Every structure is written in structure tokens, then in C-alpha cells.
Amino acid sequence: MSAPRVPSAADGFLGRWRARAARTSRLGVGLGPSPERLAWWGLPDTLAAARTHSFTVVDAVADRVSLVKIQTPFFERFGGPGLELLRAVVDRARAGGALVVLDAKRCDAPDVARVLPELYLGEDSVLGGDAVTLVPWMGLDSLEPTLVEAGRRGCGVLLMARTSNHAAGTVQHAVGGTGDTVSRTIAEQVAGWNRAHGTDHLGAVVGAPGPEARELVARTETGLVSLPGLGRQGRSVASVVAAAGDQLDRAVLPVTSGLLRGAPERLSASLDGWLAEVDDACERARRAAVAA
Numbered sequence: 034m035s036a037p038r039v040p041s042a043a044d045g046f047l048g049r050w051r052a053r054a055a056r057t058s059r060l061g062v063g064l065g066p067s068p069e070r071l072a073w074w075g076l077p078d079t080l081a082a083a084r085t086h087s088f089t090v091v092d093a094v095a096d097r098v099s100l101v102k103i104q105t106p107f108f109e110r111f112g113g114p115g116l117e118l119l120r121a122v123v124d125r126a127r128a129g130g131a132l133v134v135l136d137a138k139r140c141d142a143p144d145v146a147r148v149l150p151e152l153y154l155g156e157d158s159v160l161g162g163d164a165v166t167l168v169p170w171m172g173l174d175s176l177e178p179t180l181v182e183a184g185r186r187g188c189g190v191l192l193m194a195r196t197s198n199h200a201a202g203t204v205q206h207a208v209g210g211t212g213d214t215v216s217r218t219i220a221e222q223v224a225g226w227n228r229a230h231g232t233d234h235l236g237a238v239v240g241a242p243g244p245e246a247r248e249l250v251a252r253t254e255t256g257l258v259s260l261p262g263l264g265r266q267g268r269s270v271a272s273v274v275a276a277a278g279d280q281l282d283r284a285v286l287p288v289t290s291g292l293l294r295g296a297p298e299r300l301s302a303s304l305d306g307w308l309a310e311v312d313d314a315c316e317r318a319r320r321a322a323v324a325a
């Protein structure tokens with residue numbers, strides 16, 4: 034399925050990501066000081082260690098990748114000081130030039146959706162992100178105020194369309210009122226919303242394996258698609274690139290544990306490896322598309 038293209042405003046979220054990806058890589062890096070990740074580096078589960086971990090990661094990656102995806106609860110758990118640390122990490126990521134997705138996976142009613150941009154979106158917001166992840170469980174209309182304001186601020190929103198965890202299908206493959214599965218419905222809502230608003234700042238997270246991901250990505254038609262799978266799912270770079278199909282120009286490949294599991298001294302070399310592998314797989318996909 035080949036998707037129609039909406040021209041991407043250069044100063045909109047997708048346009049900014051594309052420009053950044055062209056200069057760096059389609060690779061994104063996920064980060065957040067979870068107890069497990071601190072332990073991988075032999076660090077205690079404290080705020081000070083969380084700062085060391087987060088600054089080490091963000092300073093190593095921010096000027097080399099297109100996007101940093103920050104899992105906000107791993108900071109929020111430290112209370113006010115954790116939020117201050119989160120903002121400092123966001124600022125360091127942006128100083129390096131990476132776009133920042135605040136991975137909060139929030140879901141709420143329109144009155145709450147009205148205030149979410151104050152918290153997440155744009156340099157003048159509390160946390161200063163370029164985009165936020167949301168869960169459209171209450172229906173897309175519940176999120177409308179955030180979606181509209183995100184566009185006004187040149188920011189983005191990524192909707193969880195299909196996740197990679199084992200039980201995801203029990204909900205996301207359920208057939209709903211549209212007569213189609215939840216995940217397909219969400220993917221089509223991304224396309225429909227962007228079309229209706231003449232924009233492309235609404236994107237999706239598509240964590241399904243193989244052909245299902247490809248189909249869902251195509252259904253979104255526009256917007257950034259984040260394709261997890263390089264870490265715990267153990268998918269190959271080539272298979273995640275293949276999941277983007279002919280929509281690779283709007284696909285970011287985040288890696289988290291695959292990069293953070295190694296020792297901090299190995300971070301830079303490990304990043305070199307991921308960058309080279311992603312560039313190589315994207316180039317092969319491009320050549321194959323031209324040859325086809």
C-alpha cells in the first residue's frame with residue numbers, strides 16, 4: 034500500500050525531524066534511569082546516580098542521533114528533584130540538536146488534554162519536549178486540545194497504535210465499533226486527523242513484528258512513526274527497517290537497552306555500531322526500492 038504524502042512544513046515536528054535525520058541518523062535513543070539500567074552500570078538506585086547515568090547517556094548521543102525518547106516516569110519517581118533532572122536532560126539533548134520525545138504515554142479527557150502542552154510541549158513548557166506520547170484509549174476527541182496545540186507550537190504527538198509487549202494483542206487486536214481492530218483504527222485515525230487538519234505532526238508508535246507493522250505504518254499515511262524492537266524484542270535492524278516499507282522517510286528506529294546494557298565506557302563505540310548498522314540497512318532498502 035503506497036501512501037499519499039502531505040507536504041511537511043519545515044518548521045513542523047515532522048519537517049524538523051526529517052532535517053535532523055538527514056544530518057544525523059534515523060536512529061533514536063531511548064533513555065531513562067530505571068533501577069535495572071542503573072544496576073547494569075553498577076550504580077545505586079539514587080537521584081545522584083540517575084543524574085550521572087542520564088547525563089552520560091544524553092551527552093554521548095545528543096549530537097549524533099535524530100531523536101531522544103525519554104521515559105518520564107523514571108525521573109518522576111524521584112519527585113520534584115527528578116522533574117528538575119528531567120528538564121536538565123531535555124535541555125542537554127536539545128543543546129546537542131536532538132529532538133526530544135517525552136515518553137509519558139498519557140491518556141485523559143479534554144480538560145486534562147488542554148493542559149498537557151503546558152507540561153510537555155515546546156521550550157517554554159515545564160519539561161520542554163518536542164513531542165509527547167499519548168494513549169488514545171478514550172477516543173481521539175479526548176486528546177484533541179493537545180493535538181491542536183502541539184501543531185501550533187511546531188511540536189508533535191505520537192499515539193500508541195500497536196505495542197510490542199506480549200499481551201498487547203489481547204486489546205489491540207480486538208475488533209471495535211469500526212469493524213476493524215483497535216490498532217488499525219488508531220493507525221487510520223492518525224491518517225484521518227492529519228488529513229482533516231492539513232498537517233503531519235500526529236504520528237504513531239508501531240511495535241508490531243514484521244508484516245503487521247508494515248501494514249499499520251502504511252495505514253497511518255503521514256506523521257512520524259516510531260518503530261521499537263531493536264532491544265528486548267531482539268529484532269534485527271534490517272527487519273525493523275523493512276517494517277517501515279516505503280515509508281522509511283518518516284520512520285525513526287529507537288534503541289534503548291541494546292545501547293544501555295553495555296558498560297558506560299563502551300557507549301560511544303556501541304553507538305558507532307548502531308549508527309553504522311542503521312545507515313547501512315536504510316541504504317540497502319533505498320537501493321532495493323530503486324531497483325524494484
Ligand SMILES: O=C(O)c1cc(=O)[nH]c(=O)n1[C@@H]1O[C@H](COP(=O)(O)O)[C@@H](O)[C@H]1O
Pocket residue numbers: 063104136166195196197198238239240241259261262263264265266287288289290291
Ligand atoms: O513507546 C515505545 O517506544 C515502546 C513501544 C512498544 O511497543 N514497546 C516498547 O518497548 N516501547 C519502549 O521501548 C522501551 C524498550 O526499548 P528496548 O530496550 O530498545 O527494547 C520500553 O521501555 C518502552 O518505553
